[in-house]
Amino acid sequence: MKLSIDHKSPVPLHLQAETLLRKLIESPEYQSGKLLPIEIELAQQLGISRTTLRQALNKLVYEGLLIRKKGVGTRVLEQRSVSSKSKNWLSFSQEMQARGIVTRNFELHVSWVYPDERLAIFFGINTDKKILKLVRLRGKTDAPFVYFESYFHPNVGLTGEEDFTRPLYEMLEKEHAVIAAISKEEISAILADKFIAEKLEYEVGSPVLLRKRFVFGKAERPIEYNLGFYKADSFVYTVESERG
Amino acid sequence: MKLSIDHKSPVPLHLQAETLLRKLIESPEYQSGKLLPIEIELAQQLGISRTTLRQALNKLVYEGLLIRKKGVGTRVLEQRSVSSKSKNWLSFSQEMQARGIVTRNFELHVSWVYPDERLAIFFGINTDKKILKLVRLRGKTDAPFVYFESYFHPNVGLTGEEDFTRPLYEMLEKEHAVIAAISKEEISAILADKFIAEKLEYEVGSPVLLRKRFVFGKAERPIEYNLGFYKADSFVYTVESERG
DNA sequence: TTTTATCGTATGTACTTACATAATACCAAT
């Protein structure tokens, strides 16, 4: 495999090295356990210093993709792969439909807001760039059980005039050619504060399942950040996993 | 705060710097958002080079504990809680070990009990057949954060005299030729009752993440039912999924 | 008062050099 780095590129050398290393890691040759090229040789081959290369290597080692041994070399860490039923993760409406639950929107609000710092970091934008915020209160026909706040990366191209009653990712795909490919979620338990209690017709201090979802398109580009506040008595999150 | 590094120590300077930085990160002074000492000054103060200090800083930034801005400085990002990835589901000890979290058992009880009806159904046995119940209170070295109750199918062959301080599924595999192949989990939010609050050194009514795990061996034969009650302020459940 | 330009600050990138250390290979001695 021809390895090269573009010294004229504005992309920092250590980041290009990282990208290249990730490709090596993915190749069957190194997946099999063969040692990667030694640091000195690879650095020379790429025309960068060993320090710069190690900067990239350090990150991959820390990420658990590579393992190094003094006097031996570097190789790809064997990873046990696991298939998970959450592989076909869905938008809310698709999820509820799959469970046979008829739902409806109680509230829907679209607005443009400045992201806070954490959100700006996730999207890789400045805090002075407005982004689209979508608020929905949803539930079964008789009562709401989840309050959503979604924020979208500007590059998704949403105008605010889209039909948000449709399944979200279906609409993104059809109208904006944006594919929601990866979802990373954090599930935690909190207590309903006054605001959430009011929205969910719930008591202050009652248990709420907070579901933070980071949605990425192709090439792990962030497209959506989604918060879901679920009445705990109306919602259980399920996950099924298998050992590789 | 007096900052110092032992230049005579066998511990690498960058690791000592990392440890020190973690203490700074934990202190209320910097938790509030105040900028850390600038790199040049801190390096000089510690008697190490800026490069060595940056090695430690890089790790903490990558870990999401710190955020840096050119021309501005470095400060603490909101500290992330303990999380679990279902992608590689593991026993508790393996999970924590993978995260570099040192844990210990605060309590461990083994007993034989009659299953209730739901449990009997899950195991496919009668309610008059005693099963092994394992109770553990676990956490970081300073305080517990999760209370476990586990029940095992009689066919697993547990005697009650096993070493339950070892990683559970490893022990099952080695001593009973039982492979934990599939895990199905239900995550929900509840409030700490008197019993759980007492165990977790928590306040009654505080949020708790309840994690019910159904573990199956080969051919989907049930082998374990596990309840985990996690202090919500100490635990976030994470899931990563990809569209098929 | 607002806008623009400039400057200072602190981090980011990159390199070179030097030495330490763990693992392995090889060879000699038994």
Added chain:
DNA sequence: ATTGGTATTATGTAAGTACATACGATAAAA
């Protein structure tokens, strides 16, 4: 065949230097 010593190999640690760049503060201009 086994054991112990040595050399080689590749990573690990550390320092110092130089310059680039983003951010915020300040002053000048409009």
